[in-house]
Amino acid sequence: MNLNSLKSQYLAPKAQIVLMDEQCRLLDSCHTLFRLDKQAPTALSEQFPILESIENLFKELNDNEELFFPRVETNIDTNIYISDFTFFKNPADKYQIVWIIQDLTQQYLYFSSIQRERNELYIRNRRLEFQQEINTLQTELRYRQQIHQLQAEQMIHLSPLSENCLFNFTNTLWTLIHTISKPEYKTTPLKLEVDKNIPSVLWGNQYGLCQILYNILTAILCNTKHSELHLKVRPIQTYRKSILSAIYHRGYRRSLAQL
């Protein structure tokens, strides 16, 4: 048995050759895979929609040109075929089209199950990646919300002191500086220097002072990229009596008056 006869024996049962004219009328077929009726009054394009959709291309086909359509699924007599279709002009008659149907159903069905698994795996992985992105964003959002909540709590904590009161001036400034200088808020260093002549305890609107300083400092920090910021607090007027003693005296007088 020579190679050609072996080839014929093993490959021929998997291929069918159909000969037709440019209008897809059947001229001849070897009927290896399925039977085509030569006496049928209608063109093959009635039976095979693929032919109807590419019929116009046959007229434009060059002599040495091939049209190749891989993995075409076709239902014929309740059987499903997955075949490679090749079309070219018959070298012996340029008005005839040769249609070679190579049946690869078995191979493609095997690959189909692999591809299905591959597709499902790909979708699962992409979903997982997407979920991870969402988780990262949610974590960042929670983190930002915590920062905002912290700042809001500080404001709430300060708000009852919105009226004039006695407060520790130096501590208040340090708290404010600490809040503004937090790494997640701003990286520019912020330093505080309070003149020693300023009393540590003052009478006034602590909340208002914090709010004004907060607004000024954050605005400056937004425009400061590569330098340090120094906040220096100095008295602009010297009182004969400290505010604290004045309050003490006023309170003392009031107490006396009540007696």
Added chain:
Amino acid sequence: MRSISKKIILTGSFCVGKTSLISRFVYQRFLLNYQTTMGVRIDKKTVALGDTNLNMIVWDIGGEQTQVRIPDSYYLGSSGIIYVFDVSRPVGFKDIENDIHFLRQRLPYAPIIVIGNKRDLVDENHLDEIRSLVGIPIDFFTSAKDGIYVEDTFIKLAQLLIHEP
């Protein structure tokens, strides 16, 4: 009554429901199981529009990760395109614009209908959000399962095809 035939390609990523859309449009049925299309499956449906019978020959092209992987021969002689994406898979949204760009280059004169399928899997309130995320005009949000806007999709393309020069 005149009769014309047009080749239409139905394309998009894999597992977006292209075969289910065809199944709904041509055979009025829905397949619950995921069926992979290996290459291409060709179906035909005739639509009557005014004085024209349009034979829509739909090439259901097996989904790939990108349109670039699809064999060139599948595009030959195509008159119209239906591009499908899955609204329940936001991970695929970023590929849509590139795919459409590729298709426009491949078939510059073919009208393209863009549809988001599987609308039955998402909250109706999210559709506007999806529209803004995708970044290109979406013609319909369809459900092959429930048959919502499936017919409309094909009819809209058919109308564009019979009025083309």
